[in-house]
Amino acid sequence: MMKLSIHKQIIVFCLAGTILTACSQQESGPKFPEGKPFPEAKPFPEAKPFPEAKPFPKPAEFPKPAEFPQVQFQTVDDQIKIQIPDHILFDTDQYNLKPEANKVLSTFAEGLQKYPRVKVLISGHTDHTGSESYNLELSQKRAESVKAFLQSHVDSSVVFETKGYGESQPIAPNDTEENRQKNRRVEIIIIPAEDGKDFPDPKPFPKPAPFPEAKPFPEAKPFPEAKPFPEPKPFP
16 A cells, blocks of 8 residues: 555656756747847948029120110119110001011010020000000010011020009109100010029109100291392493
8 A cells, every 4th residue: 555655656756856847848849049139230322512603694785776766775683675666666556567676676686686585574665645545455466576576586495474563653744745655665675584483573663754855946047138139220
């Protein structure tokens, strides 16, 4: 009886040892090889700054038609305003260009070609003679005629805009023929811009200088009174 009890104790100890060994193996678990560390990330190269935009080259002085001193020029920074009396470009109440207008506008087309990017604003103006609707239509057609000529003489990079103002923007009171002549005009504003940038708004220009007054002709001197012919002497 005692031998059997000892035998049971041995079996219990063996089972306990087996269980402890299994538990020990489960706690430790299988061993995996140690992972290699990731390589250090290389820093991104520093971004190079964009090159500064080069300003557009300023063209030489805008050409002026020497034969027409009545054409007025004004400059504010890089913008140019040209004022042309209507009689240089058109006959009375007409919107088709006169032959002599080609000389003036060809000079301007030559100047526009010197800009890499340029916008041209063309506006027509009249005096107050006639109805408001007639003057508005006439001024618009005159602006379109000037645009058509310039557009045919420059490359397609030039941007054109036209507008007729009729009698709404006088530069002189319409009280004399001389002042009405000042109001009948075409104005051209030239606006250059750098590559990749929007065109700036037109800048305010000062009021144009008054046209030089025509000098009066000197008074004609009276002819001396004719002396009467002597009476013929009687023949003998």
